[in-house]
Amino acid sequence: MNVGDLSRMPDARGHFGPYGGRYVAETLMPALLELDEAYATVREDGQFQQALKDLFSSYSGRPTPLFFAGRLTEKAGGAKIYLKREDLAHTGAHKINNTLGQALLARWMGKNKLIAETGAGQHGVATATAAALFGMECKIFMGTEDVRRQAPNVSRMELLGAQVVPVDAGSSTLKDAMNEAMRYWVGAVEDTYYVIGSVAGPHPYPQMVRDFQRVIGDEAREQILAAEGRLPDLLVACVGGGSNAMGLFYPFVNDGVAMVGVEAGGMGVSTGKHAATLGAGSVGVLHGSKSYVLQDEHGQIKEAHSISAGLDYPGVGPEHSLFKDLGVAAYVSVTDDEALDAFHALARAEGILPAMESSHALAQAMKEAANRPKEQVILVNLSGRGDKDLSIVMENRKGIVP
Amino acid sequence: MSRISHTFEKLSARGEKALVAFLSAGDPDRERSMAAIRALVEGGADVLELGVPFSDPTADGPVIQRASQRALSAGMTLPGVLSMAGEIRAEFPDLPVVIFSYYNPILSMDGRFHAEAVAAGADGLLVVDLPVEESDELTGSWDEGLDFIRLVAPTTPKERMKAICEKASGFVYLVSMTGVTGSEGLKQEVAATCARAVKSVTGLPLCVGFGVSTPEQAGLLSRAADGVVVGSAFCKMLEQGAAPDELRDFAASLKQGMKESGK
Numbered sequence: 001m002n003v004g005d006l007s008r009m010p011d012a013r014g015h016f017g018p019y020g021g022r023y024v025a026e027t028l029m030p031a032l033l034e035l036d037e038a039y040a041t042v043r044e045d046g047q048f049q050q051a052l053k054d055l056f057s058s059y060s061g062r063p064t065p066l067f068f069a070g071r072l073t074e075k076a077g078g079a080k081i082y083l084k085r086e087d088l089a090h091t092g093a094h095k096i097n098n099t100l101g102q103a104l105l106a107r108w109m110g111k112n113k114l115i116a117e118t119g120a121g122q123h124g125v126a127t128a129t130a131a132a133l134f135g136m137e138c139k140i141f142m143g144t145e146d147v148r149r150q151a152p153n154v155s156r157m158e159l160l161g162a163q164v165v166p167v168d169a170g171s172s173t174l175k176d177a178m179n180e181a182m183r184y185w186v187g188a189v190e191d192t193y194y195v196i197g198s199v200a201g202p203h204p205y206p207q208m209v210r211d212f213q214r215v216i217g218d219e220a221r222e223q224i225l226a227a228e229g230r231l232p233d234l235l236v237a238c239v240g241g242g243s244n245a246m247g248l249f250y251p252f253v254n255d256g257v258a259m260v261g262v263e264a265g266g267m268g269v270s271t272g273k274h275a276a277t278l279g280a281g282s283v284g285v286l287h288g289s290k291s292y293v294l295q296d297e298h299g300q301i302k303e304a305h306s307i308s309a310g311l312d313y314p315g316v317g318p319e320h321s322l323f324k325d326l327g328v329a330a331y332v333s334v335t336d337d338e339a340l341d342a343f344h345a346l347a348r349a350e351g352i353l354p355a356m357e358s359s360h361a362l363a364q365a366m367k368e369a370a371n372r373p374k375e376q377v378i379l380v381n382l383s384g385r386g387d388k389d390l391s392i393v394m395e396n397r398k399g400i401v402p
Numbered sequence: 403m404s405r406i407s408h409t410f411e412k413l414s415a416r417g418e419k420a421l422v423a424f425l426s427a428g429d430p431d432r433e434r435s436m437a438a439i440r441a442l443v444e445g446g447a448d449v450l451e452l453g454v455p456f457s458d459p460t461a462d463g464p465v466i467q468r469a470s471q472r473a474l475s476a477g478m479t480l481p482g483v484l485s486m487a488g489e490i491r492a493e494f495p496d497l498p499v500v501i502f503s504y505y506n507p508i509l510s511m512d513g514r515f516h517a518e519a520v521a522a523g524a525d526g527l528l529v530v531d532l533p534v535e536e537s538d539e540l541t542g543s544w545d546e547g548l549d550f551i552r553l554v555a556p557t558t559p560k561e562r563m564k565a566i567c568e569k570a571s572g573f574v575y576l577v578s579m580t581g582v583t584g585s586e587g588l589k590q591e592v593a594a595t596c597a598r599a600v601k602s603v604t605g606l607p608l609c610v611g612f613g614v615s616t617p618e619q620a621g622l623l624s625r626a627a628d629g630v631v632v633g634s635a636f637c638k639m640l641e642q643g644a645a646p647d648e649l650r651d652f653a654a655s656l657k658q659g660m661k662e663s664g665k
Contacts, residue, residue, distance in 0.1 A: 013535060023505055023531045025461040027555035027580055030562065169467065175458065182460040187581035189557060285506045285531070286458065298479040299510030300457040 006253045006328065009319065014203020014289075017325070019318035022202040023285045024182075031189045036204045038109050043211065048108065055100050056215065059133070060090035062097075064216075066223035066379075071349040072362075076369035079233065079376035083352075084220045086244065086383045093355065093384030094216060094244045095126035099195055101212035103130035106193035113137040113188070116195040117181040119146055119174030119240065120310035120357065121153025122384055123197030128162035130195075138162040141181040143172035146309045153388050171303040174240070174313045178287050198241025199317030202288030206317050213247025220379060221251050228377055234368055235259045237381040238361040239331065240275065240311035242320045244383035249329060258330070261320060262364040264306030265333030275304035277316040278324050278331040291318040307336035307392060308356035310384075338363040340396055343386060355384035356392060405525045406498040406549050406572040409448055410607040410628055419660045420629030421620070422609050423447035423653060424502060425636055426455050426469035427486050428478030434640075435473070436489065441646035442636065443494055445653025449609075450490065451528070451631065454483050454503035461530045463584035469637040480507040480515075484522040491523030500526040500551055500572070508540065515540075520547040526572045527551065534566050549573075556580050556596050560603065567604035575631065576600055578612045578623065584634030588613040590622045597626035617659025624660040632656055 010016045014036075022032055042048040056062040064085045073081045086094040099116075106114060114131045115138070118124030124140040131138035140157050144166045147154050157164050165184075170176040178201075185194045196205040199213070224232050235252060237245035239261040249259050266274035274280065277292050284293035286301055294302040294314035306312040323329040334342075339356060342363035346354050354362060358381070365380040372378070386393070403411075413420050423442045428435050439450060455470035455478050462470070480503065487499050501524050508515050508529060519527065526549035532540060534552065541550050549572025554563050557580055567574055578593040579585060593610055600608050610623050611631025620630045639649055 021536050022533060023536055024533065025530055025555070025577075026533055026553040026566070027461075027557050027577060029533045029535075030555075030557045030559060170457070179458050179460050183463070183582045186461060187585060189580060283509075285504075285509055287460070288531070293506075295506065295510065297510065298481070299507035300474065300479075301506070 009322070010203065010207055014207065016319045016322040019290050019321045020203055020206055021290050022288060023290065024202050024288045025186060027186050028189055032202055039105060039204050039208050042105055042108055048104065052101055052104055056097070060096045060100065061088060062215065063219040064088050066220055066227065068227065069350050072346060073369065075345060075349050076366040078374060079369040079372035079378050080374070081365055081369050082224060082232070082377065082379045083382040084216060084248065084379060086216060086381060087352070087354065087358070087385035091122070091126045091129050092387065093122040093126065094213060094247060095123045095197060096129065097215055097247070098197065098209050098212040098243060099123070099126040099130040102195045103134050103136065106136070107134055109193065111191060111193040113192040114195050115139045115141070115181055115184055115192055116197060117141045117174065117177040118197065119177065119312060120308065120355070121146065121150040121157065121388060122310060124162070124164070125153050125156045125160070127195045128157040128160035131162060132160045139165060141165050141167050141177040141184065143174060143177045144168045145172040146174065149392055150309050150388050151391070173309065175301065175304070182287065198243040199246045199319060200241040200287060200289060200315055206289065206319055209243050210246045210250055210319065213243050214250045216244065216247035216381060217249060217251035220248060224377065224379055231255055231257050232379040233258060233372070233376040234378045236262065236361050236365040236368065236378060238262045238311060238357045238383060239278070239316060239320060240264070240313045240357065241315065242317040244381050246317060246319055248381045253328065259328065260364060260368070261329050261331045262360045263331060263333040264308055264311035264360060265335040266305040268335055269333055273305040274333065275306045275311050275313055276333040277314060278320060279333050286315040289318045291321045292316055307339065307396070308360065310355070310357040311360065332364060334360045334363040340393065342366060343393060353386035354382055355386045356389045358383045404549050404572060405496065406449065409498050410573065413448060414628070417664060419624040419627065419664060420448040420609065421446055421653065421657045421660065422449040422451060422611065422629050422631040423636060424451040424453055424631060424633030426453040426466060426473050427483040428455060428473035428476055429469040429637065429640060430472045431476040432478070432482070432486065436486065437646050438640055438649055439490060441650040442653045443497060445650035446657035447653050449498045449500065449629065451500045451502045451633070452483055452487060454480050454501060454507050456504040456507060459504065461582055463582040463634060465584045465634040465637050465641070468641060480511060484518055484524065487524045488522040498525045499523065500528055502528045505529050505532045516544050516548060525549060528553070528575060534569055551575055553577055554600055556592060560599060563600055564603045567600065567606065570604070570606055573607040573609050573629065574600055574604055576608055576610045576627065578610050578614065581612065583612055585613045588619060593623055594626040617655045620656045621659035621663030624663055630660060
């Protein structure tokens with residue numbers, strides 16, 4: 001497949017090679033076209049970009065540090081491991097990069113009501129935060145299973161003034177929250193802005209969210225050059241919808257740096273209880289774009305499984321599907337148990353509690369480091385902090401830690 | 403001339419409007435779904451929309467969501483829906499049958515949909531989440547045999563309406579309100595205004611649907627259109643265990659409402 005310069009993706013209609021596009025009900029099309037036009041304008045608007053940059057530095061604490069994890073490196077016994085500390089961004093994850101961008105765009109478009117879906121609750125919290133900051137109304141859709149397992153984030157959203165709408169359908173997780181957010185949007189599209197939290201959904205979301213998240217990779221590239229005098233040998237990030245991974249990968253896309261996206265292997269891909277969409281899925285259309293999805297032979301979407309609510313999703317951003325097909329990035333999976341082990345390893349080695357999502361990336365990074373010489377450099381996106389996951393981790397402690 | 407066009411011509415000659423009945427195929431199982439379809443046709447349904455149940459129906463309200471779920475639980479698939487279409491074709495040679503689906507089940511048939519749908523005797527296809535920007539990948543290689551019904555929404559600007567209608571065949575489906583299927587709060591005047599706008603850009607028959615649940619509503623809406631689509635109301639009756647006779651009588655009352663309104 002010859003798709004030309006990857007950094008110039010998508011095309012004008014939102015296609016990343018055979019993926020992406022706009023597969024939505026007609027009721028939403030005019031709103032998406034309006035959004036596309038608005039985003040194309042602010043993308044080139046110096047004032048808008050400066051306002052976002054100012055918020056990044058004065059409000060969300062950017063740039064986030066790049067930390068050399070010396071003790072974790074020693075423990076893994078090979079290549080150097082660096083952590084891009086998105087867990088230190090305001091609200092505790094990379095999600096704020098995107099919600100500040102989209103809320104600023106919503107204001108620019110004159111829309112004063114935000115809605116969002118959330119899985120782990122990090123995107124919901126980040127959207128509620130942006131809504132509070134801009135004085136906007138906010139409604140967050142969240143599966144009842146996730147409401148249960150990410151309870152602290154539900155309270156955070158409510159304290160920030162958002163209304164959390166529990167969604168009890170299907171597996172009652174991220175996919176169902178997104179279904180419900182889209183249904184609500186169909187009925188409220190005239191005055192409501194939908195803040196999609198990943199590089200998924202119909203065009204222009206995959207492009208827009210990537211652009212707002214690329215700050216991760218832009219900073220990391222500069223920081224690793226300063227620290228090591230060269231580019232890393234490997235980038236590692238977890239992939240649910242794929243926004244933190246795309247944010248890290250995209251600025252390196254013409255550098256020839258190896259990249260690994262880590263999906264949730266759940267209880268093991270062979271058990272069928274996993275969220276390894278790129279690893280075990282096939283091409284389909286879900287939530288407005290064409291991409292890999294987990295589905296049965298008749299095109300019905302399967303339920304995903306992961307200990308991590310943020311990765312528990314049977315779809316993935318279309319640009320990742322293209323990266324997979326072209327071999328730009330490799331996609332692997334890490335099981336629930338491996339991710340839990342990595343959580344404990346980082347906590348003990350570096351004094352950092354990672355999010356369960358990011359723990360998947362850490363588990364893979366430690367495996368990769370062990371197999372590589374000490375001169376090599378691995379850069380991991382530590383996409384969020386683990387405070388929200390304490391109850392899950394404690395439930396699954398199983399005597400790992402005395 | 404397609405069975406769909408022929409039906410609208412016939413109705414128009416009689417001064418009648420079409421009752422387009424939607425059911426989620428296979429709800430609650432194949433046998434009872436077939437019985438419900440027979441009852442609706444007996445009651446006066448002029449066009450049948452066979453809904454393909456989908457796991458993630460993002461344009462549907464709770465009633466059709468549950469109907470889809472029941473059909474899926476009973477094992478319904480898109481090939482299963484086409485097989486139902488074949489059975490309906492054999493029983494009702496003149497009844498236009500439109501397959502109403504989300505895109506993913508069709509995509510999963512890997513290009514075989516058109517030939518198999520035509521072979522089964524289906525007359526048209528409507529894909530909820532395949533807007534005019536993306537539909538060439540499906541219909542680009544189609545030859546005759548299947549009408550492609552397109553949706554127009556109250557949010558659709560006039561220029562876009564024109565572009566959509568130019569690529570439509572069979573009839574045009576106007577979504578009566580900004581919302582999912584089965585929503586409440588249908589506003590006749592708004593829908594009628596939209597209907598007039600669509601009529602001004604196309605000569606195709608126009609059917610209006612979403613949120614129509616009473617003979618009065620069907621009657622009022624039918625004044626501005628060539629047909630009215632009713633779906634959630636039938637699905638709700640099935641959910642509540644209505645017998646075929648009740649479905650037949652309700653279909654007849656909708657049809658009667660449209661006839662009286664046209665007088």
